Amino acid sequence: MSDAAPLGGRFETTGGLVEDLGFVDPGPARFRGVADVVARLAEVGYLADEAIGTVVHLADRLAKPVLVEGPAGTGKTELAKSVARATGSRLVRLQCYEGLDETKALYEWNYRKQLLRIQAQAVLAPEGTEPAAGDPRDPEGTERRWHDLESDIFSEEFLLARPLLEAIASPEPVVLLVDEVDRIELETEALLLEVLSEHQVTIPELGTIRATRIPLVFLTSNGTRELSEALKRRCLFLHLDYPSLERERAIVAARVPGIGEELADQVARVVRSLRGLDLKKHPSVSETLDWARTLVLLGIEQVDPASTRATLNVLLKYRSDLEKAMKELDLAAAGGDD
Amino acid sequence: MLDVLTGFLEELRAAGVPVSLAEATDAARAVQVVPAADRAAFHQALAATLVKSPSHLPAFETAFAVYFAPRGAGVLGEDEGSEPEAASPNRGAASMGAPGDGGGPGAAQRPEDLAAALVRALLAGDQAAVAELARQAVARLSGMEPGRPVGGTYYLYRTLRQLDLASIEAQLLEALAGQAGQPTDGLRRRLLEDEVAERIEALRRAVQDEIRRLLVADRGAQALHRSVRQPLLEQVDFMHASAEELRALHRAIAPLSRRLAVRLARRRRQGREGRLDVRATLRASLSSGGVPVALHWRPPRPAKPELMVVADVSGSVASFARFTLLLLHALASQFSRVRSFVFIDGIDEVTDLLDRTEDPAEAARRVTTEADVVWLDGHSDYGHALTVFQERWGAEVSARTSLLILGDARSNYHTPEAEVLADLAARARHVYWLNPEPRAYWGTGDSVVGAYAPYCDQVVEVRNLAQLERFVADLA
Ligand SMILES: Nc1ncnc2c1ncn2[C@@H]1O[C@H](COP(=O)(O)OP(=O)(O)OP(=O)(O)O)[C@@H](O)[C@H]1O
Ligand SMILES: [Mg+2]
Numbered sequence: 001m002s003d004a005a006p007l008g009g010r011f012e013t014t015g016g017l018v019e020d021l022g023f024v025d026p027g028p029a030r031f032r033g034v035a036d037v038v039a040r041l042a043e044v045g046y047l048a049d050e051a052i053g054t055v056v057h058l059a060d061r062l063a064k065p066v067l068v069e070g071p072a073g074t075g076k077t078e079l080a081k082s083v084a085r086a087t088g089s090r091l092v093r094l095q096c097y098e099g100l101d102e103t104k105a106l107y108e109w110n111y112r113k114q115l116l117r118i119q120a121q122a123v124l125a126p127e128g129t130e131p132a133a134g135d136p137r138d139p140e141g142t143e144r145r146w147h148d149l150e151s152d153i154f155s156e157e158f159l160l161a162r163p164l165l166e167a168i169a170s171p172e173p174v175v176l177l178v179d180e181v182d183r184i185e186l187e188t189e190a191l192l193l194e195v196l197s198e199h200q201v202t203i204p205e206l207g208t209i210r211a212t213r214i215p216l217v218f219l220t221s222n223g224t225r226e227l228s229e230a231l232k233r234r235c236l237f238l239h240l241d242y243p244s245l246e247r248e249r250a251i252v253a254a255r256v257p258g259i260g261e262e263l264a265d266q267v268a269r270v271v272r273s274l275r276g277l278d279l280k281k282h283p284s285v286s287e288t289l290d291w292a293r294t295l296v297l298l299g300i301e302q303v304d305p306a307s308t309r310a311t312l313n314v315l316l317k318y319r320s321d322l323e324k325a326m327k328e329l330d331l332a333a334a335g336g337d338d
Numbered sequence: 339m340l341d342v343l344t345g346f347l348e349e350l351r352a353a354g355v356p357v358s359l360a361e362a363t364d365a366a367r368a369v370q371v372v373p374a375a376d377r378a379a380f381h382q383a384l385a386a387t388l389v390k391s392p393s394h395l396p397a398f399e400t401a402f403a404v405y406f407a408p409r410g411a412g413v414l415g416e417d418e419g420s421e422p423e424a425a426s427p428n429r430g431a432a433s434m435g436a437p438g439d440g441g442g443p444g445a446a447q448r449p450e451d452l453a454a455a456l457v458r459a460l461l462a463g464d465q466a467a468v469a470e471l472a473r474q475a476v477a478r479l480s481g482m483e484p485g486r487p488v489g490g491t492y493y494l495y496r497t498l499r500q501l502d503l504a505s506i507e508a509q510l511l512e513a514l515a516g517q518a519g520q521p522t523d524g525l526r527r528r529l530l531e532d533e534v535a536e537r538i539e540a541l542r543r544a545v546q547d548e549i550r551r552l553l554v555a556d557r558g559a560q561a562l563h564r565s566v567r568q569p570l571l572e573q574v575d576f577m578h579a580s581a582e583e584l585r586a587l588h589r590a591i592a593p594l595s596r597r598l599a600v601r602l603a604r605r606r607r608q609g610r611e612g613r614l615d616v617r618a619t620l621r622a623s624l625s626s627g628g629v630p631v632a633l634h635w636r637p638p639r640p641a642k643p644e645l646m647v648v649a650d651v652s653g654s655v656a657s658f659a660r661f662t663l664l665l666l667h668a669l670a671s672q673f674s675r676v677r678s679f680v681f682i683d684g685i686d687e688v689t690d691l692l693d694r695t696e697d698p699a700e701a702a703r704r705v706t707t708e709a710d711v712v713w714l715d716g717h718s719d720y721g722h723a724l725t726v727f728q729e730r731w732g733a734e735v736s737a738r739t740s741l742l743i744l745g746d747a748r749s750n751y752h753t754p755e756a757e758v759l760a761d762l763a764a765r766a767r768h769v770y771w772l773n774p775e776p777r778a779y780w781g782t783g784d785s786v787v788g789a790y791a792p793y794c795d796q797v798v799e800v801r802n803l804a805q806l807e808r809f810v811a812d813l814a
Contacts, residue, residue, distance in 0.1 A: 033373070034372065034373075034376070034379055050378050050379065050382070051378075051382045051385075054372060054378075054379045054382035054383060054386070055382065055386045057371070057372070058368050058371065058372070058383060058386060058387075061371040062364065062367055062368060062371065064364070066386075067390075069392065109620070111620045114620060115620070115623070118623075223392065226391075226807065226811065232390040232391070233358055233360050233361060233390070235390070236364075236368075236386040236387060237385070237386055237387075237389055237390045237391075238386060239385075239389075239392050239395060245536075266529075269529045269532070269533070270525075270529065272532060272536075273528060273529055273532045276532060278699075280696065280697070303525070304523065304525065304526075305523050305524065305525045308525060318696055319696065320696040320697045320700075328528070329524070329525050329528050330523070330524025330525055330527070330528060331524075331525060
């Protein structure tokens with residue numbers, strides 16, 4: 001309850017009803033097309049394929065959020081971060097968890113400060129001139145002063161902006177990442193809807209705050225829960241599966257300093273073969289990278305049965321998976337002992 | 339464009355993919371902001387706007403492949419002379435001639451020549467050449483004729499057999515090994531084989547695409563799509579699932595069981611006392627000079643449940659039972675408070691067995707071989723199974739227990755002993771019954787589901803993944 005700063009008059013509020021905006025103006029293009037998306041993501045170290053490039057391009061041109069779903073460690077979170085870097089935008093991240101509520105997602109009143117303010121007033125009220133608030137001798141004055149006090153402490157100065165409000169109110173370009181959205185309760189999803197479809201936040205005491213520029217929004221999900229139809233309807237859907245051999249090789253080459261071309265190729269091949277097995281949990285891209293780093297660290301230049309066997313636990317986490325892989329990839333055979 | 343899109347949307351809906359008006363509008367806008375000539379981008383624009391769940395992707399891909407099959411040279415039943423444009427150098431072979439037609443000059447004549455050319459193209463990783471050769475192969479070897487109501491898989495099989503896929507595979511393996519050096523160990527050999535398998539799969543897809551293209555040209559997209567449409571995974575009937583479908587269901591069950599576990603676990607964790615409602619407390623404090631005299635609490639959440647699952651694993655629900663076992667196993671590995679029981683006419687607890695076996699297929703095998711579920715003759719006897727359950731484990735059913743019963747309630751005309759369930763239900767928090775039979779059959783023949791229904795919170799038809807999903811969703 002500490003890090004978020006008050007907004008200090010940064011945003012404009014408009015009261016009143018939510019208008020039906022129809023299609024929103026996406027603003028000036030951030031990318032010059034699919035190829036440009038792919039090229040600029042590559043510049044910041046994210047290897048995208050054409051499908052990813054197309055969806056990011058669409059998100060920009062249609063001003064629609066992207067729901068990225070897929071197995072763990074396939075680069076969902078990294079995509080949002082990389083788009084922020086590639087477009088020079090600020091990344092605002094809402095990390096979802098069970099029990100996340102609006103005070104952590106949208107905004108919260110700074111109640112410590114409010115309490116201080118209320119008590120300060122009682123102390124600072126000059127003695128004798130006016131009865132303190134709550135003085136039974138002056139019911140009318142009391143009523144008025146409560147009213148002033150209330151509108152004072154429910155003003156911007158006492159507001160703590162959380163990621164959703166922060167993204168909407170930001171004067172600079174923003175990429176909003178709503179990470180692991182499948183962890184919040186169905187009811188909490190409703191919070192997101194106003195922000196995602198109207199690009200605005202309504203605070204009863206203050207009015208409605210609108211985005212000056214619609215942020216690029218990425219929501220990630222591991223699919224542990226079916227998201228609501230309402231949410232899915234509003235989003236573009238990107239299914240991020242494990243990358244192709246070529247792309248994974250390129251990711252390894254880009255992300256693992258000091259790795260040779262040949263080792264990167266072998267790493268990607270072993271991982272592809274493992275993903276072809278019927279395992280409890282297939283290795284993710286992050287595990288591929290961990291494995292490649294491990295091999296480099298150990299000074300291994302060639303993947304062979306012995307080195308693979310010795311480091312396989314970086315890739316596979318279940319004992320039954322390890323056993324199956326040893327057998328299928330013929331790792332237990334001769335060629336080193338340990 | 340819009341017409342084409344409208345037709346496609348109808349196909350998608352017919353295949354069971356729900357498409358709302360808003361999504362249709364998004365699709366129409368999306369295809370306008372990608373380059374018209376970029377087929378991959380067009381495909382992705384439609385996928386991103388129309389498919390919102392991975393389980394709908396296969397249906398989308400089939401519909402897309404049929405509906406937007408590339409039109410091009412080579413149409414069934416056209417003979418050499420009548421083909422208007424000479425686009426392809428090998429057009430003689432690429433078009434479908436009458437049976438026995440020799441093909442144009444320059445076309446590979448014999449299957450062996452085609453196969454050799456394919457090996458070279460596959461070795462070079464030249465996709466365009468592979469596609470072109472696949473066209474020739476289909477033209478010469480598939481035996482396709484206009485108007486014949488034969489499915490694409492038949493032609494696929496025929497083409498690949500005549501090409502002698504096994505020999506292509508062997509040659510490719512040989513050639514790749516020649517390039518990279520003979521594999522010196524089992525690991526390298528395996529990596530090489532997987533590389534070959536991937537390239538062969540690309541060839542198979544190229545042949546399949548070409549066959550589909552010709553079939554679309556012959557019969558029209560709609561008619562073809564009607565014949566190749568497969569039920570969505572979520573609609574596949576558990577009772578009649580093929581081995582392949584069961585494998586796919588197995589993959590789908592993991593996230594579902596996690597969801598179920600999350601549901602149950604969440605209730606458990608949220609069982610602690612309610613949290614302070616700061617805002618309400620603060621508002622109230624205004625009337626006491628800012629001193630929070632009265633604390634306001636958010637209401638506490640319900641207490642933890644336990645889950646006892648009782649599953650029929652008899653022959654009459656064989657496919658369902660295999661599926662049930664996967665579900666049991668998945669649940670057990672997610673959620674420590676689940677206890678699992680299986681029965682036919684006897685009943686046995688398999689909680690430990692499931693806990694100790696990591697591999698789901700292995701767990702299913704062990705349950706069916708090791709659990710003591712046959713009492714008399716190995717035909718379901720729900721009454722006896724329930725009675726024994728009551729005697730041995732009934733005392734452990736408490737007000738925190740949810741009882742989940744999986745089975746068709748076909749009890750081979752034994753007495754249902756419904757009062758046993760009544761007694762259990764009186765003590766349990768909830769009783770849910772999942773029945774894999776169509777509702778229309780309930781109560782017919784030896785089905786005694788009607789006798790048990792009054793004691794269950796819900797008796798649900800769960801014949802497929804979609805229904806199971808719905809049940810899980812409603813549990814919350
Ligand atoms: N296309 C890519 N280019 C570069 N790096 C990538 C790519 N895909 C994944 N990575 C790397 O893989 C790792 C995992 O990615 P990330 O954390 O984004 O996965 P995730 O899909 O969000 O996983 P989870 O579901 O567990 O949150 C990161 O270190 C990231 O750098
Ligand atoms: Mg992530």
